[in-house]
Amino acid sequence: MANYNKFDKDVSSSKFNVKNIFMYVILIIWALVNLFPVYWMFTFSLKTNEEIFGKNLIGLPWDWRWSNYASAWKTGNMPRYFVNSVIVSAAAIALVIIASMMATYAITRLKWKLSGQTNAFFMLGLTIPIHASIVPVFITLRNMGILNSHFSLIFPYAAFSLAMGILICTGFMVEIPKDIDEAAYIDGCGPFRTFGVVIVPLMKPALATISIYTFLQCWNELMFANVFISDSKFKTLPVGIQALSGQYTTEWGPIGAALVIATFPMLIVYIFMSGKIQESFVVGAVKG
């Protein structure tokens, strides 16, 4: 029997070789389809129009025109957009972390009647499309006179990532043994001290996942940013790039440079943390 199995395996693995090659060819072609736009973006960001428009379509640039980056950086307002994106994302991340950790603590570790229902209520947020609130939020912000400000994006972004934040926090918090709380209670800690001194330090692994998830939502968001912000002082990268492309319709190099500036920080982080980033996408979907 054992021999038979071995024989069977050998046959199948030799059959696999032809199949294997075919499979790898397809995998590599699909990898190129995914890598090519990024490669092309990077190379045309360093070319002149002449090269981009026909003389050197997809090759490496003949002479590397870093001046494209200078024009995107100086006349294209890129530093401001970049900083705005950082401020909005960082503030939203902080809000999501604080609000979701606190809420999850109340839901999973304090004893009260409606904790299950409250959790279900928050989980509605996973399916509500961001469009749902655009009109009323727009009108409220307008009436409050804070349409063109960082706040007009920070609060909506935090609200829309909150459900996922709570979901991720719950996953981590239920893993912390209840004995720890009880020990803290016996030592005379109330719920607030227990949370601050015992639970929060143990939640560090959840922070990375929540931050990554929220960051990606904020960094790339277009619809709210486009509607709420018209003053270029507060534009985030996605809206800024849209404005820039209107400004440089005939010169492609600087636009390419702007696209690279907006994308590369993300890609560099991805190279170092790809596992963690992928995990933050899977956690929500698999449980949700």
Add this chain to the structure above:
Amino acid sequence: MKKKDIVNGLAVFLFLLPALALFIGILIAPILKSAYYSFFDWNGMGDMTFLGLANYKELFTSKAIGFMKALGNACILAALSVFIQLPVSLGLALVLGRGIKGEKPFLSIYFMPVLISTVVIGQLWLKIYNPDYGLLNSALTKLGLENLCHIWLGDKKTALLSVFVPTLWQYVGYHMLLMYAGVKGVSPDLREAARIDGATERQVNRYIVIPSIKPIIKVSVIFAVTGSLKSFDLIYVLTNGGPLHATEVPSTRMIEMLFQRNRYGMGSAIAVMMIILCFAFALLISRAFKEED
């Protein structure tokens, strides 16, 4: 004992406060407000005139609003997504999930487009489709296929498909990642046992892997369909609904109603319809998957 209860109650309240304030203030209350606005004729500033369901009636009957056409386009995108994008993702997930050489690098490369801002992807594809200097037409010319050159985004006939191609391409990696996580969750013993019993790789996938990742496939189908109904970013960047409304989707109609025509009631009606449709489709898909079991 009593004092402890009060402290506990207070703690629950205080711990929930920030999350509830954000959640109710920015998600729940606005949805109710949207529903309310949708019954009115309102330009966003002056008086509101109550219309009853007239906005909804107009939404479904008026050609000028074009909601039905936009919804139709979103449904085409949803169908393409479920029948082309998801099978591609599943295929990749099955191949990578069985542990081939180079599994991790391939996975990371395929997932990369998901992380790139849709605006950046849109700008890149604008340049690929550019009729005069774009990569696509240049490539066709170099290959001697000039007659296939096209004003891809400017022609009513090709615009819709040209917009959908990058949309579908960008998220293949996302669905692949979800399914891959599922495939990796299938016990290696089960797989090994089936192989020893003489099952081919195809049979293992068909009878063991796919049935056990069904919950994830369900999630993917729900995301693909609701994501198509909500789609906005790429279409906004590439065509903004044009040419001649060929590529409109519900959200581009909503934005136009709100901010070009100042019809806040109608814009809200579209928003409400989108929420209802998203929930309805999510429920229907869950049902369909349950019934199959």
